[in-house]
Amino acid sequence: MNKKKILITGGAGYIGSHTCVVLMQAGFEIVVLDNFCNSSEIALTRVKKIVGRDFKHYVLDVRDTDSLRNVFAVEKPFAVIHFAGLKSVNESIDQALNYYDNNIAGTLSLLKVMKESQVYKLIFSSSATVYQQSTIMPIAENSLLSACQPYGQSKLMIEEIIRDIVKVDANWQVAILRYFNPVGNHESGLIGEAPCGKPNNLLPLISQVASGELANLSIFGNDYPTLDGTGVRDYVHVMDLAKGHVAALQAIESWHEALPLTVNLGTGRGYSVLEMIHAFEAASAKVIPYKMVGRRAGDLAVCLADPSLAATLLDWQAKESIEKICADTWLWQSMNPQGYTEI
Ligand code: NAD
Ligand code: WQD
Helix, strand or coil: CCCEEEEEEECCCHHHHHHHHHHHHCCEEEEEECHHHCCCHHHHHHHHHHHHCCCCEEECCCHHHHHHHHHHHHHHEEEEEEECCCCHHHHHHCCCCHHHHHHHHHHHHHHHHEEEHCEEEEEEEHHHHHHHHCCCCCCCCCCCECCCHHHHHCCCCCCCCHHHHHHHHHCCCCEEEEECCEECCCCCCCCCCCCCCCCCCHHHHHHHHHHCCCCCCCEECCCCCCCCCCCECCEEEEHHHHHHHHHHHHHHHCCCCCCCCEEECCCCCCEEEHHHHHHHHHHHCCCCEEEEEECCCCCCCCECCCCHHHHHHHHCCCCHHHHHHHHHHHHHHHCCCCCCCCC
């Protein structure tokens, strides 16, 4: 039994809640910190139900440095997984200051308290959005970096901050994980992606069309140089992603190089929008009406991870199929048509 305590910021969110399950099932003790700005406390109740164990959580903004200090003093975490952040590319364009403040000031607050408390093990949630758009597919970690919207910029700036502090202080043991397109949910259907307001991402939109909540799906472009003209992405099951965090926690303990361990978490295999629709129709036995509309500004034709470094350094590989992703998503949607409500 591994009794190491992991502090999970943003642990009530989509990826955080699934990582809570996987960490507890791997024997870790956890403590969650979240201000619930994009999540529900019910997610944490559901995590406890899945695992059959209790844990503590703090309703706290990670930018509240004094309160954060108290949490570290009381909990004495072994390591931190930092999910807390705002994540919508579109919203970040209209709310740039809010995104920079939340994501960057939040991370600075956390890093300061970690250093003061001598907690140097950190896993940071980064994104494929930090890669320069013209890069060669599949994307390897040493590809050129640049972001063209505030959300991506905030992730890139945080990565740079981490690289700077790690370079001059050998105590830090940090992993930067660059997620591709996280999808799916725990197979119980008890936890899943519950975006506040209308979702932006493809799978939550498809499932809302399947359940009748939305009339149809707009496909953003069918003239890309792909197999059927629609955009291709690297969809990775969130349970696989969650396991990547446990693998990263194990890996950073033996990682003493001057740079943070930086890896892609993706599958290396792409699916088009039409392929996703057809897979979801098969899983749900529903018809997904769609209409073709113009390309969405800023979209790439194809975005795929080169996942080989994660296999080498973390001994991690995504395992779940697109059929499983769609079946799990449909179960979550059917059991929770209004997102998280008391049951
Ligand atoms: P999410 O919005 O579901 O979870 C984020 C959680 O952080 C929420 O529970 C929110 O309430 C909390 N939070 C936000 N700001 C906070 C603050 N200042 N103090 C305390 N809590 C705060 O998002 P997610 O999909 O689970 O993403 C988790 C992380 O992974 C984010 O940092 C996101 O940028 C990154 N990421 C997500 C994706 C994706 O497509 N989901 C892809 C790449 C990277
Ligand atoms: C997937 C595909 C769309 C909606 C985003 C962020 C990225 C990361 C993951 C955080 C694309 C198409 C979508 C719709 C459509 N998040 N689509 N109709 O854009 O690959 O990545 O989420 O870090 O940073 O940019 O994901 O789910 O929005 O789109 O046709 O209504 O579905 O054009 O080809 P994306 P997505």
